[in-house]
Amino acid sequence: MENLGYLAVLLAFILSAYAVLAALGGKLRRNPFLELSAQRAVLAAWLMTTAASAILLHAILTDNFSFNYVASRSNASLDLLYKVAAWWGGQEGSLLFWSWIAATYSFVAVYTGRVRHRNLIPYVVMVMAGTQAFFLGLVAFEANPFQVIMSGPQITAVPDGQGLNPLLQHPMMAIHPPMLYLGYVGFTVPFAFALASLITRQPGERWIHTTRVWTMVTWLFQSIGILLGARWAYVVLGWGGYWGWDPVENASLLPWITGTAFLHSVMMQEKKGMMKVWNIVLISATFFLCIFGTMMTRGGLVSSVHAFAQSEIGGYFVWYLIIGIGITAYFIASRRQYLRSEAELESVVSRESSFLFNNVILLASCFAVLWGTLFPVMSEYFTGNKITVGAPFFNKVNVPIALFLLFLTGVGPLFAWRRTSLESLRRNFQWPALVAVLCGVALVAAGMRHFYATVCFSLCAFVTLTVLMEFYRGGRVIQRKFEMSLPSALVELTWRNTRRYGGYLVHMAIVLMFVGFAGAAFNIVHQQEMAVGDSIEVGGYEFKLQNVSEMDSPNYFRAVAAIDVTKNGEFLETMAPERRLYHASRQPTSRVDVRNRLGGDVYLVYAGQSSDGANPIVQVYINPLVNWIWIGSFLLVLGTLVALIPSKRAHRAERVRPAQLKEQPIAASGD
Amino acid sequence: MRHLVTSLLLALLSTSLHAAVPYAKLRELGDRVTCQCSGGCSYTVGSCNMLNCHFRDPILSEIEAGLEAGQSDEAVLEAVYAKYGSETRVEPLNEGFGRIGWIAPFASLLVGLAVIPWVVRRWRNAAVSRPHSDSVPGDVVDRYRSQIEEDLDELE
Numbered sequence: 001m002e003n004l005g006y007l008a009v010l011l012a013f014i015l016s017a018y019a020v021l022a023a024l025g026g027k028l029r030r031n032p033f034l035e036l037s038a039q040r041a042v043l044a045a046w047l048m049t050t051a052a053s054a055i056l057l058h059a060i061l062t063d064n065f066s067f068n069y070v071a072s073r074s075n076a077s078l079d080l081l082y083k084v085a086a087w088w089g090g091q092e093g094s095l096l097f098w099s100w101i102a103a104t105y106s107f108v109a110v111y112t113g114r115v116r117h118r119n120l121i122p123y124v125v126m127v128m129a130g131t132q133a134f135f136l137g138l139v140a141f142e143a144n145p146f147q148v149i150m151s152g153p154q155i156t157a158v159p160d161g162q163g164l165n166p167l168l169q170h171p172m173m174a175i176h177p178p179m180l181y182l183g184y185v186g187f188t189v190p191f192a193f194a195l196a197s198l199i200t201r202q203p204g205e206r207w208i209h210t211t212r213v214w215t216m217v218t219w220l221f222q223s224i225g226i227l228l229g230a231r232w233a234y235v236v237l238g239w240g241g242y243w244g245w246d247p248v249e250n251a252s253l254l255p256w257i258t259g260t261a262f263l264h265s266v267m268m269q270e271k272k273g274m275m276k277v278w279n280i281v282l283i284s285a286t287f288f289l290c291i292f293g294t295m296m297t298r299g300g301l302v303s304s305v306h307a308f309a310q311s312e313i314g315g316y317f318v319w320y321l322i323i324g325i326g327i328t329a330y331f332i333a334s335r336r337q338y339l340r341s342e343a344e345l346e347s348v349v350s351r352e353s354s355f356l357f358n359n360v361i362l363l364a365s366c367f368a369v370l371w372g373t374l375f376p377v378m379s380e381y382f383t384g385n386k387i388t389v390g391a392p393f394f395n396k397v398n399v400p401i402a403l404f405l406l407f408l409t410g411v412g413p414l415f416a417w418r419r420t421s422l423e424s425l426r427r428n429f430q431w432p433a434l435v436a437v438l439c440g441v442a443l444v445a446a447g448m449r450h451f452y453a454t455v456c457f458s459l460c461a462f463v464t465l466t467v468l469m470e471f472y473r474g475g476r477v478i479q480r481k482f483e484m485s486l487p488s489a490l491v492e493l494t495w496r497n498t499r500r501y502g503g504y505l506v507h508m509a510i511v512l513m514f515v516g517f518a519g520a521a522f523n524i525v526h527q528q529e530m531a532v533g534d535s536i537e538v539g540g541y542e543f544k545l546q547n548v549s550e551m552d553s554p555n556y557f558r559a560v561a562a563i564d565v566t567k568n569g570e571f572l573e574t575m576a577p578e579r580r581l582y583h584a585s586r587q588p589t590s591r592v593d594v595r596n597r598l599g600g601d602v603y604l605v606y607a608g609q610s611s612d613g614a615n616p617i618v619q620v621y622i623n624p625l626v627n628w629i630w631i632g633s634f635l636l637v638l639g640t641l642v643a644l645i646p647s648k649r650a651h652r653a654e655r656v657r658p659a660q661l662k663e664q665p666i667a668a669s670g671d
Numbered sequence: 672m673r674h675l676v677t678s679l680l681l682a683l684l685s686t687s688l689h690a691a692v693p694y695a696k697l698r699e700l701g702d703r704v705t706c707q708c709s710g711g712c713s714y715t716v717g718s719c720n721m722l723n724c725h726f727r728d729p730i731l732s733e734i735e736a737g738l739e740a741g742q743s744d745e746a747v748l749e750a751v752y753a754k755y756g757s758e759t760r761v762e763p764l765n766e767g768f769g770r771i772g773w774i775a776p777f778a779s780l781l782v783g784l785a786v787i788p789w790v791v792r793r794w795r796n797a798a799v800s801r802p803h804s805d806s807v808p809g810d811v812v813d814r815y816r817s818q819i820e821e822d823l824d825e826l827e
Contacts, residue, residue, distance in 0.1 A: 239718040246713040274794070348791050356790065360783035368776035375763070375772050383768045388705045390715055390761030397776045527694040590720065605720065619694075 002067060002155075005055035005146040009096070012048035012103065013136040015041045019129035023122040038125045039114060042106050045132065049103040053087070053096060056145050060086050066157035069093055069145040075161040075584040077554035082164050085174045088181070089164050091298060092145035097178075098294075099135040101185045106132055109189045113210065120207060123196030124189075131188050134320055142313050163584030166556070172232035176225055180252055183222025184290045187255060190215040190262075191287035194280055198331045201338045211283065212266050213644065219259045220640045226252050227633040238590045238605045240525060240621040242629065245394040250373045251293030254366055258286040261362040268355050271417070276339040277332060278359070284328045289366075291321055296373070347419040354412040361405045368397045399452055403459060406514055409507050410463035413470055431469070436462035456518040460511045467504045467511075474501075495648045502643025509639055512632030519600070519625025527619045529610045530561075539622035541602060542566045546574065548616055556582045558591075561606050561616045565595065577606040577618070600624035692735045700734050700744055701727075704751055705759050715761060730755065 019041035026034030056069070060083050065071045073093065074086040088094040106128040114121050139145070148155045167173075190211040197207040229249065234242040243249060262282040268275040295317035332339070347353065372389045379387035414420075414428040440458035448454050471490055478496075479489035494501040526538045530545040537543075546562040558580045565572045578591035595602040603621035610617060701717025708719060708726040716727045730751055737747035752760055763769030 238720040239714065241718060244714050244718065348788065353787065353791060356787050357784075360787060361780070364776065364780035364783055367779045371772070371775050371779075376758075379763070379768055379772070385768075386758050387763045387769055387772065388758045388760055389763065389772065390705050390713070391718075392703065393762035393772075396762070397773075401776075401780060525695055525698055527698075607720065 001055055001059065001064070002146040002148050005052050005059075006140075006144060008048045008052035008055065009099075009136060009140050009144075009146070012045045012052065012099070013133055013140050015045035015048060016103075016129045016133035016136055019045065020126050020133060023125040023129070027122045035122045038122065038129070039110050042103075042110050042125055042129060045129070045136075046103040046107040049096075049100045049132075049136070052146075053100045056093060056096060057084070057087055060084070063161070064157070065159070065161055066148050066155050067145070068147045068149050071149060071158050071161045073161065073164055075163040075555075077584075078161075078164060079169075079555070081171065081174050082169050085168060085177075086164050088177045089168055090145075092139070092143040092147075094177070094181075095135060095139045095143050095298075096145050098181055098185060099132060099139055101178075101181050102128070102132040102135060102188065105185055105189055109192070109214070113193075117193070117196075117207060117210065119200050120193060120196035120202060123199050124192040127192035127195055128188055134316075138313055138316060142316070161584065163555075163582060166580065166582045166585060166587045166589040167236055169555075169582075170232060170236050172228055172235065176228035176232055178225075179221050179228055180225030183218050183220075183225050184252075184255070184294065186214070186218025186221055187259065187283075187287045187290050189218065190283050194283045195328060195331065198280055198335050198338075201335060208266060208270055208279075212263070212270075215259060215262060215266075215283065215286075216640060216644055219256070219263060220637065220644075222252070222256045222259065223636055223640070224633075226256060227630075227636075231630065231633075234626075235592055235594060236589075238592045238607070238619075240523065240603055240605075240619075240623065241520075242626070245372070245391045247373050248293075248297050250369050250394075251289075251296045253369055254293060255286045255289040257362050257366040257369070258282055258289060261359045261366075262286060264355055264362075265359050268352060272352065274352065275355075277336070280332055280339065282359075284325075284332075288321060288325055288328075291317060291324070295321070349415065349420045349425070351412065351415045351417045351420075354408060354415050358405070358408050358412060361401060361408060365398060365401045365405065368401060369394065372397065402514075403452065403455055406456070406459045406463060406510070409510060410459065410466040413504070413507075414466055428466075428469075432462045432465040435465050450521040453518040453521040456514055460515050460518075463507065463511050467508050470504055471501070494642060495645075498645045498647045499643045502639045502641070502645075505639025505642055506636055507639075509632040509634075509636035512628045512635060516625050516627065516629030516632065519623070519628070522624050524622040525619065527607060527617060529615050529617050530563075531615045536618075536620070538620045540567060541572075541620075541622065543604070543618070543620060545616070545618070555584070556580045559606065559616070561604075561618060563604060563618065565602060575602070575604050577604040579606040579608075579616075596627055598627055601626050692738045696738065697731055697734060700738075700748060701731055703748055703761050704730055704734075704755075705761050707755070707759060716759075730759075 019038045022034045022038035022041060026032065026036075026038060056067075058064075059067045059070050060074050061080070063070070063074070063076045069090060069092050070086075073090045074083055078086070086093065088097040106125070109128060110121060110125055113124065117124070149158060150156065193207055193211045193214065196202070197211075226249075229252065230242040233244065233249075234240075237244075262279060265275050265282060266279050269279050295314055298313055298317075372394050375389045376386050379385060410432060414425075414432075416424060436458045439461040440454055443454050443457055448457075471493070474493040475486055475490040478484070478492050479486050482489070482492070484492070524539040526536065528534075528536050530536065530543075532545055532547055535542055535544040542565070544564045544566070546564055548559060548561050550557070550559045552558075558578050560576050560578045563575050563577070565575055573595060575593040575595060577593045579588065580591060581588045590606050593604045601621070601623040603623055605619040605621070606616055607619040608617045609615065698717040702715045704716040706714050706716045706719040706721075706724065706726055708721055708724045714720075716730050719727045721727070733751060733754075734747055737750060738744075742750075763772035765773060
């Protein structure tokens with residue numbers, strides 16, 4: 001089986017490389033058969049990658065411990081879900097998983113776009129198959145998951161595997177990496193279309209639509225991946241937080257930020273034919289930041305709890321980045337004329353300018369995160385002294401930038417395209433601004449003294465009102481015109497322009513998340529050794545340790561502390577934080593217990609045992625408002641899905657356009 | 672037997688207790704020291720929740736001892752940085768190369784914001800120009816191409 005698996009990887013690598021050459025040859029020699037052959041090679045590479053993945057997965061699920069990868073990442077008593085997760089739980093398997101996703105994306109992108117974008121597809125094949133070949137090359141020659149354990153000349157198997165990292169044995173971890181990979185790898189598609197359009201000097205904005213839709217889909221996956229990662233950190237790592245500004249966390253955030261900037265600025269290109277160079281730069285930066293992030297995770301550039309074992313593959317990524325950025329820069333420079341702006345900007349106080357500001361702030365935020373992540377490496381390189389940069393630095397730098405961005409989230413939709421009059425500004429701003437000020441004053445009067453939190457809540461009120469006003473105004477117009485109820489009118493409004501109102505829902509989601517982030521300023525934490533029967537009071541809650549029970553299972557041993565939680569004398573529930581010791585890996589870990597409520601979480605950690613081993617040490621966190629982050633996450637997904645649905649108007653236009661075009665004689669512009 | 676061994680192991684991996692100083696205070700100062708435990712821990716000593724963290728517990732004990740001795744927060748932290756190295760700092764010092772660390776993100780933001788008026792002025796002054804392909808206006812070519820694409824779609 002191991003030979004078949006490796007053969008499939010090798011064939012997939014060869015087919016991907018062939019696809020690149022055939023697509024290039026087809027274009028150079030104007031040979032459609034070669035171009036078609038390249039498309040078929042993409043399909044064949046996908047089949048081979050799928051076969052290789054199936055063989056590895058089969059080995060994991062059947063506990064084939066003669067595979068070195070299976071022996072080091074799985075064990076017999078592991079739950080089925082986590083056995084599947086072992087596929088991407090290690091370096092070799094995750095690179096194969098990455099390659100399989102890349103192959104799937106290539107297959108889908110090529111076969112859905114081969115008619116609509118027939119001029120672009122050969123170049124799309126080149127970019128996507130090239131990236132795929134790079135990763136398959138790493139799997140084939142540097143990180144082979146099909147290596148077997150040898151004892152002399154014989155293949156041998158160990159009795160049981162070392163098991164999956166205990167921290168990864170959580171349902172969230174079964175979903176988080178695939179989502180993140182779908183995001184990371186998915187950005188290859190819009191980049192490939194953008195580069196292809198650049199090379200072919202594609203006229204019209206059709207490719208922009210395709211690129212935008214693909215970007216939105218992959219942005220959604222990336223968002224879900226990041227948010228699931230945050231949730232996993234919150235419920236598994238047991239430090240009471242969800243974002244530690246770890247280099248690997250930052251690596252996932254960087255392309256998300258530039259992708260967000262692209263989704264905004266691409267509107268300028270669609271509506272006004274502006275910012276073409278900028279958009280190409282943004283989508284290229286997003287793609288290369290994905291590759292850069294992968295290099296950080298696997299190449300040993302920075303140290304992180306999330307990083308895979310340090311390996312030698314970092315150098316390959318550096319070369320890939322140098323060559324890729326070089327080629328992209330060449331095409332941007334050589335196609336400057338094609339990328340020239342078609343319209344002029346009339347005023348700083350306009351929707352166009354707000355997009356510019358939005359992009360600048362997002363890029364500054366991206367730079368700040370990248371800067372902080374790489375600063376230890378740079379400081380060591382330039383001064384010989386490694387200067388560490390932790391969460392406090394990132395918070396100090398990014399919080400003001402993020403608040404500015406939140407302000408722009410509210411301001412942007414209030415500006416008109418081209419130019420905004422003073423009267424319009426006054427009319428649109430007066431109520432949101434007044435509510436924001438009143439909110440700030442009320443919070444200070446109520447005793448809030450945390451500056452950033454007060455500003456954040458005020459801005460949240462501001463943005464909320466602007467979004468609600470947008471819905472209300474539009475809804476009222478439709479309500480009057482078609483004499484329907486306001487809720488029906490709002491649905492109709494959203495369906496008429498799903499992209500715009502889906503975008504507003506995403507803005508609302510960001511507001512909810514900011515409410516959750518600001519709530520962190522009021523977190524309460526307490527730690528105490530507790531004997532059975534002991535009580536402690538934290539944040540208005542009373543916690544009483546009822547008992548500590550110990551249980552054993554084939555996979556792990558666990559000690560569970562049963563703690564009764566009461567508030568104002570009323571019993572709420574018995575919470576049960578755990579401490580586990582996994583037999584296979586001998587790694588201890590803790591399982592927090594969280595009581596989720598809108599007003600705040602009660603978060604208990606079995607943090608350790610007293611030095612005599614008699615009593616548990618319990619950490620209690622009261623995290624107000626944190627659940628708004630997760631609620632915002634759901635709204636973000638909903639809003640993005642709404643934005644992905646074709647608008648009613650666009651749908652109708654799509655159906656009638658060919659007939660209308662045929663009826664009109666094609667005449668020179670100006671007729 | 673396995674049960675007993677496991678219980679003993681868990682007990683050995685116990686966390687020492689810091690009772691004399693309020694935990695919130697320990698956590699506050701601990702959050703200003705980067706944890707250096709194995710595996711590339713990028714959390715702070717305050718937030719690192721690795722059960723057998725060999726780096727966190729001694730530092731928390733030293734912070735606790737310093738506070739009990741009446742030292743100021745800064746004095747306690749400086750003693751920790753001096754003993755465990757500058758890599759335990761959570762943020763760069765505002766001097767030397769560290770100052771660049773602080774300035775660069777905000778400088779990039781300011782440069783970006785300063786560039787916007789320039790871009791607006793440039794766009795405002797620029798004549799509306801389109802990319803030309805031979806002598807046929809670009810939008811005509813676009814419409815022809817779109818028509819061809821639509822027709823080919825229908826054919827397929």
